[in-house]
Amino acid sequence: MDLRCKSLAVLTVLMLGIVSTSPRACWAVPQESEATRSASPNETASPPAASPSRTAIDSEGRIVQFQRDIAPILRAHCLECHGPDEAKNDLRVDDGELLLQYIEPEDIESSTLYVDYLTTDDEDMLMPPTSHGGPLQPSELALIRTWIGEGADWPEDAVVAVGVADAVEPPIGPRSRSxxxxxxxxxxxxxxxxxxxxxxxxxxxxxxxxxxxxxxxxxxxxxxxxxxxxxxxxxxxxxxxxxxxxxxxxxxxxxxxxxxxxxxxxxxxxxxxxxxxxxxxxxxxxxxxxxxxxxxxxxxxxxxxxxxxxxxxxxxxxxxxxxxxxxxxxxxxxxxxxxxxxxxxxxxxxxxxxxxx
CATH class of the missing domain: 1.20.120 (Four Helix Bundle (Hemerythrin (Met), subunit A))
Known part of the structure; x- marks a missing residue:
């Protein structure tokens, strides 16, 4: 009986020693990094900041690309009346030199194209007119506004007047009239x-x-x-x-x-x-x-x-x-x-x- 008690006591002491000397190994507690240990208990780790390269599409940090975002809008809504075959008021949307005369890069309020034609309340000045599906959709106006705000970049190799197969979307139909x-x-x-x-x-x-x-x-x-x-x-x-x-x-x-x-x-x-x-x-x-x-x-x-x-x-x-x-x-x-x-x-x-x- 005494031998059993002594053996039980020795076993208990050994178990207590193992637990006290290596608690992490017994309970599989994850290791904490230095940043986690130094942080306050009420603070949560913030996600890593997004890299600017995920949103900027060119070396200048511009989000809107003319050929991809702006040219399809001009082609679908403006080229019919302001293209190489017909240029009302001598305005051609496929000619960067002529179109940029109506735009003040990085100054949306001074850009005649946007203020006086695309977003005007005067239906007779609105482009495109209501009879041709105007005004533009808010998403299209937002792209043009951003493009102007970013400097109205018009690449030298940009093309607006292309074949029908390259047009991305048809013009929106005219609104109903009395x-x-x-x-x-x-x-x-x-x-x-x-x-x-x-x-x-x-x-x-x-x-x-x-x-x-x-x-x-x-x-x-x-x-x-x-x-x-x-x-x-x-x-x-x-x-x-x-x-x-x-x-x-x-x-x-x-x-x-x-x-x-x-x-x-x-x-x-x-x-x-x-x-x-x-x-x-x-x-x-x-x-x-x-x-x-x-x-x-x-x-x-x-x-x-x-x-x-x-x-x-x-x-x-x-x-x-x-x-x-x-x-x-x-x-x-x-x-x-x-x-x-x-x-x-x-x-x-x-x-x-x-x-x-």
Missing amino acids: LPQRIWAFQGYFHPATIHFPVALLMVGALFVVLGIKWPEIGTQIPLACLLLGGISAVIATMMGWSFASEQGYGNWDRIDFDSEVFWHRWSGMVVALGSIVLIVVAMVGWWRESDSLRKLWKVGLLVLAAMVGAVGHQGGELSYGKDFYPKAVRILMGTESEGQTPVAGIAKPLDNPQQP
Whole structure:
């Protein structure tokens, strides 16, 4: 019995010694680092800071990349009206030099493109216009804003006008409009057709005024009929022109820009329309009173109107087909077409042309 007690006592002492000398080995307590032991018990270890290289996409630390982020937006929403085939107001989004004239790098508030066109409350100044799916989505505006804030970098090898297969997303459809708005927009599309009536009628009327000097019997009734029909059609064509201009994304009537050809074209057309109405009143009063002085007055006025409507029509043709339209026709007639051509490198193929092998 004594031997058992002594053996049990020795075993107990040995176990206590092992536990007291090596507690971590017995209970598998994890080793603490110096940082953990020095930290306060209430503090938690913070995660490692993200490396700047995870967010910056180039050596300058810019997040937005033009070719990847900005070019698809310009291609989908702006290239149709401001591209190589058509450049309204001489603005081309595929030409960095021209587009950057509307941008102040690193200064969003001074960037006309963003403040006056992309985010304006004026629907007539909004780009793209509501009839073409405007305004841009908030995510697209955020990309453009960030791009400008980061310096509006436009790489030398950047390409906007590319083939259809490279377009990443189609333009957003136009928003719904009320019936009066749809009717107003609908009739505007007849402006290119109706504008020929006042141009032809007023010029024919002026021609018969001149012929009436030699043959008086054709110098009054025919010019008067042309003035009546030409004046009325001038008013209608002008009204359609205002609607069509809004549909094509040009500014509102209250926008004054003396450097814009569209400004002069629209208001010159308005002067012709108002002048036609005034001359119609003068002609009718002169015919009713059989006044020779009033008859001479409206005939002279018709000659002036014919010259004005010819100039306005010519300007409209240049806006639609380019300033080189008639000179090109003359060069074709004279057989010197190649003299007016200059080689241009790097012209992108039209969007509707397939890639040639």
